[in-house]
Amino acid sequence: MNEELHERIREVVASVPEGTVATYGDVAALAGATTPRLVGRVLAEDGHDLPWHRILRANGTPAPHLAREQLARLRAEGVLADGQRVDLRRFRWRPS
DNA sequence: ACTCTGACCCAGT
């Protein structure tokens, strides 16, 4: 199952700073994953220790079943959402 | 070697 890749994915997620967000696609690209699906998968299994709430879908909305919890956590660290959607232009994390 | 099912993504109706 490629533990190596899973590890890199967790690292990337863990490196997203408080007050910013990243998309599944971003994480996948940075970690070298072939598809964003894998990111969601990894988080679903062992994302409990990670800042999973900073990971959003490409359009800035969270995964449906998590929306409430996730938006609440983001709001708590200064990331404001307009309804379900977070303004990626403003909060998206770009590694430098 | 199938078919299903997902914290996905993109483009077209």
Next chain:
DNA sequence: AACTGGGCCAGAG
């Protein structure tokens, strides 16, 4: 805005 359909990858049955 709501639905497609195609592509993607890995587990489970």
